[in-house]
Amino acid sequence: MKRAIELSINGDTYDVLVSPNNTLLEVLRDKLGLMGTKRGCDLGACGACTVLINGEAYLSCVMLAIDAGGKDILTIEGLAEGGELHPLQSSFVEKGGLQCGFCTPGMILTARAILNEEENPTEDVIKRKMAGNLCRCTGYKKVVEAVMSANESDENAGRPEGQEA
Ligand code: FES
Ligand code: FES
Incomplete structure (x- = not known):
């Protein structure tokens, strides 16, 4: 059964319906269109899907989206500010x-x-x-x-x- 969760990504809040087994990577790319987070191995072995959660690096392909609820998520789309590269x-x-x-x-x-x-x-x-x-x-x-x-x-x-x- 799907669940409604709130994700805070790059300073914006997103309300999303997720299945309990949806990974954060699936939600970022497939539901929210944030394609900067890459799907490489999808197995936790390559680092391409790394995002920051509360300032620490996590592999979004092996993290459930529901576990990211209420946390501060930063993807590559949120790094540049005011049109200036980080x-x-x-x-x-x-x-x-x-x-x-x-x-x-x-x-x-x-x-x-x-x-x-x-x-x-x-x-x-x-x-x-x-x-x-x-x-x-x-x-x-x-x-x-x-x-x-x-x-x-x-x-x-x-x-x-x-x-x-
Ligand atoms: S896609 Fe390779 S570690 Fe996540
Ligand atoms: S895999 Fe091509 S730049 Fe790293």
């Missing part, structure tokens, strides 16, 4: 941290979660915490450079809105 997005572009772009929303949101948690993460910390985000194109080096660069060039790259320095 510092992490700019840095990925500038440093060549993306090629086909399929993994990029998940990569950037995982990076955002890392910068939320750690003020100045080392290269090793970034590599370890991004190990669950797979990429077939970049070879990862430029991804790590992009995250380091965003952190160095913008002190607000990882801070939640309203908590900027």
Whole structure:
């Protein structure tokens, strides 16, 4: 039997009818048309479907939508503000941290979660915490450079809105 839930996504509230077994990824893409969250493996193994929930990175393909009710969800569509790319997005572009772009929303949101948690993460910390985000194109080096660069060039790259320095 379907249930009505309220999802808070990128600052907007959505009322949706979901089946108990609907994943958050299914609801984001198939019911709400938020296609920036990618469906890769659909098994919790590639990181393409990463979203932030209350500031932490989660794999939306293995999370039930009903468990995301009442929480603060951020997808890649909510990262840019006022038509300006987020510092992490700019840095990925500038440093060549993306090629086909399929993994990029998940990569950037995982990076955002890392910068939320750690003020100045080392290269090793970034590599370890991004190990669950797979990429077939970049070879990862430029991804790590992009995250380091965003952190160095913008002190607000990882801070939640309203908590900027
Ligand atoms: S699509 Fe979710 S981890 Fe691969
Ligand atoms: S840029 Fe193509 S999969 Fe990562």
